[in-house]
Amino acid sequence: QKEVEQDPGPLSVPEGAIVSLNCTYSNSAFQYFMWYRQYSRKGPELLMYTYSSGNKEDGRFTAQVDKSSKYISLFIRDSQPSDSATYLCAMSNSGGSNYKLTFGKGTLLTVNP
Amino acid sequence: DAEITQSPRHKITETGRQVTLACHQTWNHNNMFWYRQDLGHGLRLIHYSYGVHDTNKGEVSDGYSVSRSNTEDLPLTLESAASSQTSVYFCASSERLAGTGELFFGEGSRLTVL
Numbered sequence A: 001q002k003e004v005e006q007d008p009g010p011l012s013v014p015e016g017a018i019v020s021l022n023c024t025y026s027n028s029a030f031q032y033f034m035w036y037r038q039y040s041r042k043g044p045e046l047l048m049y050t051y052s053s054g055n056k057e058d059g060r061f062t063a064q065v066d067k068s069s070k071y072i073s074l075f076i077r078d079s080q081p082s083d084s085a086t087y088l089c090a091m092s093n094s095g096g097s098n099y100k101l102t103f104g105k106g107t108l109l110t111v112n113p
Numbered sequence B: 001d002a003e004i005t006q007s008p009r010h011k012i013t014e015t016g017r018q019v020t021l022a023c024h025q026t027w028n029h030n031n032m033f034w035y036r037q038d039l040g041h042g043l044r045l046i047h048y049s050y051g052v053h054d055t056n057k058g059e060v061s062d063g064y065s066v067s068r069s070n071t072e073d074l075p076l077t078l079e080s081a082a083s084s085q086t087s088v089y090f091c092a093s094s095e096r097l098a099g100t101g102e103l104f105f106g107e108g109s110r111l112t113v114l
Helices: none
Strands: A004-006 A011-014 A019-025 A032-038 A045-051 A054-058 A061-066 A071-076 A085-092 A101-103 A107-112 B004-007 B010-013 B019-025 B031-038 B042-051 B054-057 B064-066 B076-078 B087-094 B109-113
Touching: A004 A085, A011 A019, A019 A085, A019 A107, A032 A061, A045 A054, A045 A061, A045 A071, A071 A085, B004 B087, B010 B019, B019 B031, B019 B087, B019 B109, B042 B064
Parallel strands: A011 A107, B010 B109
Antiparallel strands: A004 A019, A019 A071, A032 A045, A032 A085, A054 A061, A061 A071, A085 A101, A085 A107, B004 B019, B019 B076, B031 B042, B031 B087, B042 B054, B064 B076, B087 B109
């Protein structure tokens, strides 16, 4: 079983739709959860991060972590064509000499006007 | 503004040739990383460095090498390029190795090995 699983999509939605992107993981040591956004032919950029379980909201974006289920989600409300990108989840342990950061494979999202 | 730049952005080479991809960052970050990104595999860590003269192997290091002679640069060398190394390569840097220590990525170098 891969440490981090992410459905690659592609996911195509109409403008204004609510988008749900998800990742599951198997490593209980992961405590920090991040979402990176990658536009076509560009490098990934950090979009949001959360620590442990719970929700975090930033404008139209909400990141959710359920550590008991080892499941994280990114919700995009009122999606816009400019949200079209690949979204990668990433997870890390607490740091130190055994720091480990693992990425999901990414989900390609297209928001159609 | 601080940034991370990669060169060349595109390169076509032949099997067996040595290739070096450059990465330069102006954030003065100690931590630098090289990833390759392929369809179906996502981002895979090739090599990383936690400071000058420090280098470490990642999960797909065979056929690649790096050296760190200063804080700003981490060049990636393919000793003898193979078709399996056709990929998009990303360099990244970060200030800290803990928690949500943000990775700053370059724009990528697209390498084709014929």
